Every structure is written in C-alpha cells, then in structure tokens.
Amino acid sequence: METLQNEIKFTTRFFKEENRKGKKFTSELPIIIGGAIVALIGGALAYMFLGKRDQDAPQIDKLDFRDRVERGQSQSILVCAKEQNPSEYATLKLNGTSIELPLSERSNGEVCYSSSFDPSKYFSREGAVSGQLILTDKFGNSASKDISFLVNLEAPKIEDVKIDRLDVGKYKILADVKDENLKDVYVILDSNKIPLSQENGRFSGIIETLKDLNFTLFANDKFNTSSTYQGKIEFSRDNPNVAYALQRGLNRTYIYLIAPLDNDRMQDLNEKNFVDLIVNNSRILVVSTFSNYLREKASDGVIIGEEFRYASNFASLVNGIYGAIYDVKSFYENNGNLRIRDPIKTIDYSSGLGLRLGFDRELARNATVKAIAYYGIAVVDRKLPENFDEISLLTKATQIDKYGDRLIKFSPMTSNSSDGNNYVYVIDAGKSTWVLAKHLKMLNDSGFDILNHPEIFYGLNRKVAGNVYSLFDADYGIKYYDYTYPTDKRAWDLMMLEWNLRFNQRERGIPWWDSDLLEKIYPDENTRDLALFHLFLLPVGTYDMESGKKVIGIEGAKIALLQAAKEYEAIKKLYPNGSVKDPIWGNVSPRWEYYSWVEDRGMNGLENTHIEYVGLKPLELWKIITTHINDYWEYIRSYERIDQYLSNNWKDWDWIKFAVGYEFRPIHITEDVRINFLVPQVLQYAGNPVTFIHIEPTPLGGWPYEWAISLPTEVINGLKEKFPDAKLLIGSGNFFGLYSCGDGLEKDGIKEVYMYAPYTTQRIYLMKKP
Numbered sequence: 065m066e067t068l069q070n071e072i073k074f075t076t077r078f079f080k081e082e083n084r085k086g087k088k089f090t091s092e093l094p095i096i097i098g099g100a101i102v103a104l105i106g107g108a109l110a111y112m113f114l115g116k117r118d119q120d121a122p123q124i125d126k127l128d129f130r131d132r133v134e135r136g137q138s139q140s141i142l143v144c145a146k147e148q149n150p151s152e153y154a155t156l157k158l159n160g161t162s163i164e165l166p167l168s169e170r171s172n173g174e175v176c177y178s179s180s181f182d183p184s185k186y187f188s189r190e191g192a193v194s195g196q197l198i199l200t201d202k203f204g205n206s207a208s209k210d211i212s213f214l215v216n217l218e219a220p221k222i223e224d225v226k227i228d229r230l231d232v233g234k235y236k237i238l239a240d241v242k243d244e245n246l247k248d249v250y251v252i253l254d255s256n257k258i259p260l261s262q263e264n265g266r267f268s269g270i271i272e273t274l275k276d277l278n279f280t281l282f283a284n285d286k287f288n289t290s291s292t293y294q295g296k297i298e299f300s301r302d303n304p305n306v307a308y309a310l311q312r313g314l315n316r317t318y319i320y321l322i323a324p325l326d327n328d329r330m331q332d333l334n335e336k337n338f339v340d341l342i343v344n345n346s347r348i349l350v351v352s353t354f355s356n357y358l359r360e361k362a363s364d365g366v367i368i369g370e371e372f373r374y375a376s377n378f379a380s381l382v383n384g385i386y387g388a389i390y391d392v393k394s395f396y397e398n399n400g401n402l403r404i405r406d407p408i409k410t411i412d413y414s415s416g417l418g419l420r421l422g423f424d425r426e427l428a429r430n431a432t433v434k435a436i437a438y439y440g441i442a443v444v445d446r447k448l449p450e451n452f453d454e455i456s457l458l459t460k461a462t463q464i465d466k467y468g469d470r471l472i473k474f475s476p477m478t479s480n481s482s483d484g485n486n487y488v489y490v491i492d493a494g495k496s497t498w499v500l501a502k503h504l505k506m507l508n509d510s511g512f513d514i515l516n517h518p519e520i521f522y523g524l525n526r527k528v529a530g531n532v533y534s535l536f537d538a539d540y541g542i543k544y545y546d547y548t549y550p551t552d553k554r555a556w557d558l559m560m561l562e563w564n565l566r567f568n569q570r571e572r573g574i575p576w577w578d579s580d581l582l583e584k585i586y587p588d589e590n591t592r593d594l595a596l597f598h599l600f601l602l603p604v605g606t607y608d609m610e611s612g613k614k615v616i617g618i619e620g621a622k623i624a625l626l627q628a629a630k631e632y633e634a635i636k637k638l639y640p641n642g643s644v645k646d647p648i649w650g651n652v653s654p655r656w657e658y659y660s661w662v663e664d665r666g667m668n669g670l671e672n673t674h675i676e677y678v679g680l681k682p683l684e685l686w687k688i689i690t691t692h693i694n695d696y697w698e699y700i701r702s703y704e705r706i707d708q709y710l711s712n713n714w715k716d717w718d719w720i721k722f723a724v725g726y727e728f729r730p731i732h733i734t735e736d737v738r739i740n741f742l743v744p745q746v747l748q749y750a751g752n753p754v755t756f757i758h759i760e761p762t763p764l765g766g767w768p769y770e771w772a773i774s775l776p777t778e779v780i781n782g783l784k785e786k787f788p789d790a791k792l793l794i795g796s797g798n799f800f801g802l803y804s805c806g807d808g809l810e811k812d813g814i815k816e817v818y819m820y821a822p823y824t825t826q827r828i829y830l831m832k833k834p
Contacts (some may be wrong), residue, residue, distance in 0.1 A: 104673070105130025107623030113749070122147035122175070126734035127197065132287070135216040139183050141165060141197070143209070144176040149202040153177070158195040161186050165197075177488040183215035190216040190245060190287070198702035218282035219291040220246055227295065229302050232323040235275045237281070239267045239293070245285040252280045274310055274319070276300050304331035305339050311342045321349075321358045327365040334367040338375065345379045347386065350408055353415040354382045357424070378424035382415045389414070389441065392493055395476065404445050414440030420452070421459055430469035431458050434493075439501065441494025448494075448550055454501040457508060460515060470579050471525050472497065477593045479796040479821060487821045491529055491598070492537060498526045499550055501557075508559060523576035523596065527566075530600030531559050534621075538823035542604050546617025554618045561622060562602065565629050565749070572719060573751010574599060574774070585776045588797070594797030597776040601822055603745060607737040616731065624741065631742065635726050639719060644729040649693055655718075656696065658725030659689050662707070665770075665802060669763020673808030676790070677763040706805065709786050714779045716752075724771070725749060735767070744771050747798040757795065757803040757830070759763035760816040772819075774799030793830035795819050806831055 126144035133139045141169040143154055143165065150170065163186065169176040177199070187193055194212035208702050220243035221547040228236040239260065240762075241249050249260040249267040254277070260269040271279070281293040300307035303326040306319050314322075321342060325335045342349070342358060349355050357378055357560035361371050389407050404410055418428065418436045428436070442448045461467035474493040480486050503524065507514050509568040514520070534541045536549055537554050542548060548555045566576075575581045576596060586592030605620030606627060607613070615623050635654070638644070643651040666674025666682030674682050680703060701708050710717040727742040744754040753774035762768040775783075775798045783792060783800075791806030803809065803817060809831070817831040 074511070083159065094750050101121060102829075109329045116588070119203070119205065121207040121813055122150070122201055123198040124197075124199060124207050124209050125207050126176075127211070129213060132217055133183055134289075135184055135218050138179070138180045139213065139215070141211075142176060142178040143197055143199065143224055144169075144174060145207065146173055146174055147175045147199065147201050148478070150175040151200050151202060155198045155200070156195070157198065158193045159187065171477060179391065187215050187463070188240075190214075190218055201586070208265075211684055214287055216244070217287055217289050217612050219289040220249075220285055222281065222291050222293045223284050225281060225293050225295060227297060230270075232303055232306050232326060232719050233272055233299065235271045235273070235297055237269050237271060237279075238263075239266055239281060239297075240265075240292075241283045243285045243735045245287060247284045249281070249283045249288045252282065253277065256532075271297065273299055274306070274316060299762060302326065302329050304329065305335050308336065309339045309343055314336070314338070314339075314346060315349075316343070318346070318355070319350050321362060324362050324365045325367065332367075334369060334372050337372055338362065338367045341372070341376055341379055343381055348379070348382045349834035350721075351382055351386070351412050351415050353412050353419065354378065357419065357519075366581070367703075374424040377427045378415075378419065380550065381418045381423045381428045382411070384428070384430065385414045385418065385437040385440070386411050388434050392438075392441065396490070399488055402490060402492055404441060406444075406612070410440045410444040411437075413444050417455065421456060423459075426463075428459075429465075429468055431462035431472045435459055435472045435497060435501075438472070438493040438497035438775065442498035446494050446550075448498045451505070454505040457504050457515075458497070458501040461504060461518070461521065464515070464518045464521075467521045467579060470522035471518075472592065473525050473593075474523070474529060475593075477590055477597060479594065479819070479828045480504050480816075481827070483832050484816035485829075487826050487828050489533075489821070492532065495536065495550060496528055496532045498524065502556075503528060503563075504552075506556070507563070511590045519579050520577045522579035522582060526576065526593070526596035527559075527563070527600040532560070533597070533603055533822070535559075539825070540604070540823040542602060542617060542621060545604060546619070548618060558602065558618055558621055558625075562600075562625055565625055566751075569629070569632065569749065569751065572716070574753065576751065585778070587777055591777065591796065591798055598755055598774065598799075598822070599748065601748075603741075604743075604823065606745060607733070607741045609733070624745050625749070628745040631727070631746045632749050634724075635723050635746065638726065639722050644726060645766060647730050649690065652693055654722045654725035654729065656689055656693065656725065657728045657730075658721040659685060659696070659700075661724065661728045662802065663689070665766065668765035668767075670808065670812050672811035673802065673805045673814075675705075675810035676805040677705060677802055678707045679705035683768070706783065706787070709783060710775075710779070713782055714775070719750070720747065720752065720773065723750060739767065739769070739771065747771065747773060753797065753799070754801050755797075755819055755822070757793070757799070757801050757819050758816075758820070759803055759809060759814045760811070763812065770802050772799045772804065774798045775780045775800050791831075793817050795830055797829065804830070 089325040124143060124145045129141040130139055141156065150167055152167050153164040156165055157641050163181060165177040165179040167175060168178045191216050192212055196208040197211050198206055198208045200206040218242050222241055226238040226239040228238065230236050237251060241251060251258045251260065251269060251271065251289060253271060258269050258271060260267040276299050277297045279295050279297065281295060282290055284290040305322045305325040308331065309319060309322050310316065322339055358375060361367065361375055389404060389411050393407050396404065414436050417440065443450050462472055474491045475494050476491065477489040478486050504514055536543055536550060570577055574585065576599060580593060586595055602621045603624040605614060605616030605626035608615050608623050608628060644654055644657065646652045661681045662678060663676065663685045671682055678685060678700065680700065688699045692699055723746055724743055726808040727738050727746060748754045755772050756769040757772045758769040777798060780794060780798050793804040793806045794800055809817060816829065817834040818827045818829045820826065821828060
C-alpha cells in the first residue's frame with residue numbers, strides 16, 4: 065500500500081506542476097484524478113492478484129536436445145515452460161560452464177528458450193557433460209532440469225591396416241587405431257567375430273583361411289562410435305600351389321606337402337605338375353614313406369625337373385604296391401586263411417624298400433612293383449627276415465623286359481571239377497617271393513649267371529611255387545610229416561638238390577627252362593601254370609630201394625629225387641632198344657611190360673576201358689604180346705586207338721611207355737610201391753608233370769588210381785579231333801592217363817573219376833555219376 069500511496073502522491077504532484085506551467089489541467093482535474101484513482105485502484109488490485117500468482121516457478125514441459133554431438137557439430141537445445149513473467153534468458157550450466165539460452169518464443173503463458181552452440185568451444189575432450197538447465201522468471205522463481213549429453217564424439221581412426229602372411233592359410237592382421245576412449249577392435253569374418261588384441265601399440269589378430277576372403281575390421285569406442293575397414297585376404301594369390309591343389313580336391317590334411325612351394329607366392333610348370341602328381345595319387349598319401357618323400361622334395365620351395373621325374377617314378381611304384389597288396393588281401397580274405405593284417409604298414413615297408421632300391425630314379429616295371437609288394441608281405445606279415453642283396457637281385461631280374469613278368473607270377477590257379485566245386489590254388493605270394501629272391505641269389509652265388517638267362521624265369525617261378533606249396537603250405541605236404549619253414553637249411557638243401565638234378569636233365573620232358581617254348585606248348589595260362597606247378601611238386605616220401613623201407617619228410621623227398629635220377633639214368637642207357645629180363649618171357653623191351661600192365665588192368669574189371677585205350681580186348685592183347693614178343697607193335701599199331709595215336713603223333717609217348725614198363729619190370733617190389741613212388745617219380749624227373757586219376761568203385765582185383773601226365777595242348781586237341789565222340793576225361797593242366805577213357809569206364813561200371821588237389825583231401829571230379 066505504501067507503494068500505491070507513493071504513486072498517488074507522485075501523480076498529484078505531476079498535475080500541480082503542470083498547472084503551474086500554465087497547462088489547462090484544472091478543468092479536467094476531476095476527471096483525471098478520478099481516472100487515476102481508478103487506475104491506481106485497478107493496479108493495486110492487479111498487483112495484489114498477480115503478485116500472489118508469480119510466487120510459482122516456471123513449469124518446464126519440454127526439453128529437446130541431442131544426446132550425441134560429434135566434434136564440430138552444434139548442439140541445439142529447446143526448452144519450453146509455462147510462465148507469465150519469463151526472464152530474457154535461461155541458463156545452461158554444464159561441468160561448471162554457464163551458457164545462456166535466449167527467449168525465443170512467448171505465447172499465451174507458454175515460453176520457449178532455444179539456442180545452438182558448438183560444444184567444442186567450451187569442452188575440449190570427448191565425453192559426457194552434465195548439469196542443469198535453469199529457468200528463472202522476473203520474480204526470481206526458478207525451475208531446473210538435469211541434462212546430460214555426449215560431446216565432441218569422434219569415431220576411432222583406423223590409420224593403417226597391414227596383412228602379413230605367416231604360413232599357408234595363416235595371416236596376421238595389424239591395425240593402427242587411434243581413440244582416447246577406444247573400447248574394442250575386431251574383425252568380422254564369415255559371420256564370426258575375431259577380437260584383436262594390443263601388441264606393441266598396434267592391434268593384431270590371427271586369421272586362418274584356405275580361400276580368398278573379404279573381411280571387415282571394426283573399431284568401437286565406449287561411446288558406441290565406430291569405424292570400419294574393408295579388407296581382403298587373397299589366399300589364391302599368396303598360395304597359388306595350395307589353392308590349385310584345393311581347387312582340384314586335395315584333402316586339406318595334406319597341404320603341408322605343398323606349402324613350401326608358395327614361399328615365393330608363385331607357381332611354375334614343375335610345381336603345377338608336382339601338385340597334379342600329389343592330387344592324382346591322393347589315395348597313397350596315407351603311406352608315410354611316400355608323403356615324407358614328397359615333403360622332402362618340396363621342402364626347399366623349389367621343384368626342378370629331375371625332382372619331378374623322381375617323384376613321378378616313386379608315385380608309380382607306391383601306387384602299384386598299394387594296388388597289388390590290396391588285391392592280394394581281398395583275394396586271400398575270400399579264398400582260404402591267408403591274411404594281411406595291416407595293409408598300410410606293409411605298403412609303407414615295401415615303399416621304403418623300393419626307395420632304398422632306387423626306384424625313384426628308375427621307373428619300376430610292373431613285375432618289379434609286384435616283387436617289392438610281395439616281399440613286403442613276406443617281411444611284415446610272414447615275419448621273414450629281409451635280405452637286401454636278395455631282393456635287389458630279384459628286382460634286377462624283374463626289370464628285364466618280357467621275362468620279368470614271368471618271374472613274379474604267383475596268381476591263383478583253378479582246377480575245374482565236373483560237379484562245379486572248382487578248386488582254387490591259393491599261392492602265398494609273400495612267402496613265395498621271399499623264397500624266389502633267396503633262390504635267385506643262391507643260384508647266382510653258385511656261379512649260374514641267372515640274369516643272363518631270363519628265358520628260364522618262368523620255369524624258376526613255377527619251381528618256387530611248387531616247392532613252397534610242397535614244403536610249407538600244403539595240408540599234407542612235407543611239413544605235415546617233418547616240420548619245416550622257409551629259413552630251414554634242410555629245406556634249402558632239398559630245393560637246391562632238385563635244381564641241380566633238373567638242370568642237368570634238360571633233354572626230355574616239358575622244356576621248363578624255355579619260357580617262350582612253354583607258351584607254345586601250353587597256350588592257355590591256367591593250363592600252363594598247373595602243369596608246371598605239378599612238375600615241381602616235391603615228393604613227401606618214397607620207397608628206398610636200397611634199404612627196402614619207406615621214408616617220408618625231407619629225407620624221403622631227398623631220397624626220392626636221387627633215386628629217380630638214378631632210375632632215369634638206367635632207363636636212359638636202355639632206351640630205345642634195350643631190354644629187361646622177364647622171368648617167364650625172357651628179355652623183353654620195357655614197352656612189353658607197359659602193355660602187360662595195360663592188359664592186367666583190362667583183365668581186372670576194366671575190359672571196356674582197355675578196349676578204348678588200345679583197341680583190343682585184354683586177352684587179345686595178351687595173345688599178341690606173348691606170341692610176338694619182339695614185334696608185337698606191328699600187330700597192334702593198326703588199331704588206331706588212344707595209345708596208338710599217342711605213339712604215332714607224340715614222340716615223347718614212346719619214352720613214357722618205355723619208362724613205365726621199366727618200373728613195372730618183375731622185381732621184388734610190390735605194386736603199390738611202383739604206382740605210388742617209382743613210376744610217378746621217374747616220370748616227373750624226366751620232365752613230365754604227374755598226378756593220379758582215381759576211380760570209384762574199384763573193380764575187383766583192380767587198382768583205385770593210376771598215374772597220369774600232362775600232355776601238350778596240341779596233343780590234347782589232336783586226340784579230340786581223332787576221337788570226336790569219345791568221352792575223354794582230361795584234368796585241368798592237360799592231365800591224361802588210362803583212367804581218362806570215360807566211355808570205357810562208364811561201361812565198366814565206374815561212377816566217379818577224379819583227381820585230388822595235391823596233398824589235400826579235395827576231390828576234383830572228371831566224371832561223377834549219380
């Protein structure tokens with residue numbers, strides 16, 4: 065009220081002063097005074113009313129600002145409130161700094177303050193600023209709002225990125241990243257996050273990849289600003305050889321073999337060919353000797369032409385060994401009890417052996433590959449000792465063109481049985497190859513230059529096959545009676561004895577010493593293999609004519625060989641015109657005794673067989689040979705049956721008749737000794753593969769089996785042409801004998817005709833009637 069009184073006094077004094085100056089306010093004074101009074105009363109009332117309302121602080125109902133302000137950008141703040149008496153400015157206090165925001169809008173009791181400013185003028189560092197926004201009216205009433213925002217935001221600076229190739233497929237990323245509030249640095253690679261760590265002031269991380277790859281490097285600070293860098297790892301450029309190998313399908317397990325070639329980040333033709341060699345032979349990379357060999361060749365980062373040639377030769381060898389051993393393994397598992405337990409171990413040994421033998425510098429022929437593979441079976445799986453000189457000599461032999469393949473031939477043989485149960489001879493290729501290598505060395509050491517006589521290779525191969533089977537593998541071979549093994553000196557003495565005896569007797573029989581001629585005599589491979597296999601079977605025993613006792617085992621075989629040689633020499637002295645003394649008929653040709661033997665079989669239940677064989681009944685033949693003791697042949701040759709055909713068309717048949725007759729001469733030896741030992745052993749010594757043909761039932765007074773020999777294929781074909789309707793029972797291997805006359809045997813009531821697989825109980829039927 066004091067203020068109001070003062071205002072009235074001032075107004076009254078105003079009017080008086082104006083009147084004094086001569087202004088005409090007097091007449092108007094009542095009106096003026098009345099208006100003033102009204103105004104003063106209204107002002108007083110307004111003062112009373114408004115003064116009471118402004119005791120309230122401004123009501124802030126809107127505050128807009130940017131939460132994040134990058135360096136160099138402006139912050140814009142707008143604050144609005146309800147206020148009738150606003151001040152000209154609002155105050156923004158941040159981190160001890162005051163910034164005024166001018167009044168920018170006023171309408172109907174609503175006021176707004178706004179301003180834009182560059183925070184960097186007030187704050188030098190990046191980060192958060194906070195404080196209050198204060199609004200004060202004219203009467204000192206104020207309101208405030210807390211405010212906080214980020215200023216001077218700057219993304220981390222990725223100043224330099226470097227990609228270093230550490231190894232094949234291994235890279236180190238190095239990045240210089242600057243930011244005072246850095247939070248993390250990482251790489252995104254195929255949706256995978258790979259953190260980078262600080263190392264000597266730089267950020268680094270390892271990336272592993274085997275392909276070209278794009279990546280993104282991220283650098284983030286704690287205010288969630290980030291920078292990125294787009295990079296690329298050019299694996300194919302940095303590792304051209306490895307990339308090429310992977311493109312061709314090489315398992316990444318083996319890229320270490322190639323890796324050194326990419327040290328210069330280039331690929332030349334030799335390197336490309338080397339990679340192709342590895343990829344093309346990937347199945348044998350499991351063989352450590354081979355993979356180590358390749359690694360060593362590439363270790364200096366260069367492949368020269370000579371190295372590639374050597375590697376190619378060695379790959380050919382190992383690949384061949386791999387195939388040979390797995391083929392044999394599969395065959396063994398499906399046929400018999402032989403096994404190769406760990407083929408990779410065996411392949412690895414054989415590969416190492418081949419390398420020691422120099423078959424990277426020289427390309428191994430197929431026969432050599434087999435020789436080395438099979439020798440590995442002997443050493444690894446059969447536990448036989450290695451002798452480097454022996455296998456070295458063997459591989460020199462197998463490298464000889466054409467004949468080398470014949471030397472290492474230990475494939476299975478099949479004897480066909482009329483009942484369908486064919487018999488397969490499973491040859492232990494490992495053991496046989498080991499024996500073959502030792503045999504070659506012993507022959508060479510004895511003075512026989514085996515390498516200069518490759519024509520003998522096939523015969524030697526068959527000798528080893530027959531010897532090994534007889535001595536070590538057959539169910540009822542020599543081992544059954546007298547245990548022996550491949551390193552047994554007794555066994556080797558026997559094998560060398562047989563060699564010496566046979567080699568000295570090459571005037572008769574199958575020319576086992578001439579590979580080329582053998583192929584003409586036996587064009588069919590299986591027939592040839594079987595015939596020569598039988599030729600070199602060692603006897604399990606014999607009848608010792610000097611002691612009058614049967615002897616078995618190694619000693620029996622030795623006596624059998626020596627005795628057969630002695631008998632052969634005796635026959636040789638008599639042939640062709642010599643005679644033996646018959647106690648009844650006097651001096652007769654051994655051939656006479658042969659026909660006497662034939663006649664005896666005819667008289668004892670096999671008359672029809674006799675007729676088919678010689679064309680006469682038994683008594684008719686007997687009459688001729690006893691009436692014409694010296695010229696009986698002139699009387700029987702015209703009958704033109706099997707015996708006559710053989711006599712007239714195969715010169716060896718005459719000698720065979722002579723030898724058989726000689727062993728059937730009347731001496732104090734039982735018939736079973738002649739049939740079981742003397743006849744087959746002398747025929748075999750003379751170079752004729754021999755076996756027995758059995759018949760059932762056995763006629764009364766007859767004999768259940770008789771000798772049979774292998775005839776040349778040309779002779780067999782001649783018999784078939786001569787007697788096209790005859791039932792000739794020819795055993796596999798071209799075996800033929802008296803009991804091959806199928807028509808006669810049938811008429812004589814024989815139901816079964818068969819051979820045994822040597823030294824087994826396995827029958828091989830030539831005829832089997834229900």
